Amino acid sequence: MKSIYKVPRGKLIRVDCVLDQERNEKIKAIKITGDFFCHPEEKFNAIEQGLYDTYFEEAALLEKIKKIIHEEKLSILGFSPEDLAKAILLCTPMCKP
Amino acid sequence: MNIRCISLQQHNAAMNMALDEALTESIGSGVAPATLRFYTWSPPAISIGYFQSLTEEVDSEECKKNKIDLVRRMTGGGAVFHDKEITYSFIVKENNPLIHKDLLKSYQHICGAIVYGLSQFGLGAEFAPINDILVGGKKISGNAQTRKNKCILQHGTLLLDVDVDNMFSLLKVPNEKLKGKLIAEVKERVTSMRHCLGRLVTPEEMQQALLKGFQKTFPVPFFDGTISPSELQKALMLKTTKYLNRQWLELR
Numbered sequence: 001m002k003s004i005y006k007v008p009r010g011k012l013i014r015v016d017c018v019l020d021q022e023r024n025e026k027i028k029a030i031k032i033t034g035d036f037f038c039h040p041e042e043k044f045n046a047i048e049q050g051l052y053d054t055y056f057e058e059a060a061l062l063e064k065i066k067k068i069i070h071e072e073k074l075s076i077l078g079f080s081p082e083d084l085a086k087a088i089l090l091c092t093p094m095c096k097p
Numbered sequence: 098m099n100i101r102c103i104s105l106q107q108h109n110a111a112m113n114m115a116l117d118e119a120l121t122e123s124i125g126s127g128v129a130p131a132t133l134r135f136y137t138w139s140p141p142a143i144s145i146g147y148f149q150s151l152t153e154e155v156d157s158e159e160c161k162k163n164k165i166d167l168v169r170r171m172t173g174g175g176a177v178f179h180d181k182e183i184t185y186s187f188i189v190k191e192n193n194p195l196i197h198k199d200l201l202k203s204y205q206h207i208c209g210a211i212v213y214g215l216s217q218f219g220l221g222a223e224f225a226p227i228n229d230i231l232v233g234g235k236k237i238s239g240n241a242q243t244r245k246n247k248c249i250l251q252h253g254t255l256l257l258d259v260d261v262d263n264m265f266s267l268l269k270v271p272n273e274k275l276k277g278k279l280i281a282e283v284k285e286r287v288t289s290m291r292h293c294l295g296r297l298v299t300p301e302e303m304q305q306a307l308l309k310g311f312q313k314t315f316p317v318p319f320f321d322g323t324i325s326p327s328e329l330q331k332a333l334m335l336k337t338t339k340y341l342n343r344q345w346l347e348l349r
Contacts, residue, residue: 004271011227012175014153033150033349035175037227039200039244041147075200077227078173 001091011036011078013087019056027054030088036078046072047084061085098193100315101322103134105304110142110166110179111340112332116324117186117252118171118245118339119332124188125246129325131189133311135304141180142166143267146173146241150349152269159267169346170252172241174228177254178264181289183300185211185307186252195315196249204228204242206314207251211238214255214303214310220293230255235288255307256289257298 003015011034018029030051038044050068054060065081068074079087108116113136123129143165145154151169154176160167187207189196197203208224215222215232222232230238230253240253261284270276290298312319324332339345 009226014150031150031349033148033153035146035173036148037173037200037242038148041171041173041243044148077200 001093003087003090003092005083005087005090007079007083007087010080010083013079013084015087015091017056017088017091025056027051027056027088032084032087034078036076038077039075043072043074046074051088056089058085058089061088098195099130099318099320100311101130101132102308102319103132103322103324105135105137105183105300107137107139109140110138110144110168111336113138113142113184114144114168114170114340115332115335116328117188117250118335119328120186120188120324121246121248121250122331123325123328125190125248127190129328130322131193131195132187132322133308133319134186134188135300135307136184136186137182137300138166138179138184140164140166141178142168143176143178144168144170145176146170147243148173148349149176151347154269156267156269163267165267167346168340169348170241171245172243172250172252174239174241176268177239178267179254180260180263181258182254182256183303183307184252184254186250187311188248188250191244191247191249193249195317200242201226203249204240204251207242208238208240208253210310210314211240211253211255211307212310213313214307217306217309218290218294218298228253232288232293235286237288237290237293255303256287257300257303258291259287259289261287 001017005013013034016031020026047068054064062085197206205224211230212222220232225231228240229236238255242251265280
């Protein structure tokens, strides 16, 4: 599933996300790209790795994103945790051409 | 504190990014002083931000066909087409009292040098958060920061001229059907020195104006300097092992 979300007064977030096949409710893999900033850059992976097995719903996503940003001491410019949760939830199955 | 100024040099994309990173190492370790560097890119190149997806953003085939270099930056931000522009990098130790600790404020502060540089041409420019500089409400400069090797590095581009159609032939757009509309929008939102002044400004002329801007913004002595042999050696190593490496280019 993919999404593209341009944060108002912020940056563009692209999400590519796979949910579990049995119940379609937990994240099994996620890639977050875009023109945002995160310091230190190398630690941004912690968000993608940390979202593994997180429920695909707003409260769970937001809690996990906030926790990782705090624990890894990430400074992000271009989106808030709420914006990222929204971008993830906007993911829809891709239409095959 | 003095600031070393390294005047305009032209390199390929990988070497330009390798030099920026090599300078953070020597400056961060205290071997070299704070540095302002000006450069251009040959062949023309597209740089993508650290967090951008190469395949989503760039038409690699089209770049190859047109002999356009491709490189991933160590800084975040968006894709930049480096052609008919000037790039600067400004690197200081992160504990330097000249620089604001707050990220957004430090962008605004350093971008102030660019705004002042543009005023040398009679242009009224403004900083537009997060990382842009506008003239007449249109973007003329994009900037990006990283904090690495105990340094703050900010580099940025200033458009001397712009060919939006050419740029879009090299970039991918989310929706091909809307490509025409998107190009029209970008033409509305982006400007260049040529558009503002009705004449071509050379990189050398722009460098002079930007240097004045930095001198005004950071009132310490600037001196003409060069890249040291050990910095050059480090850059050559980073060029080969990192910036020319497919693994780095395809990182995301």
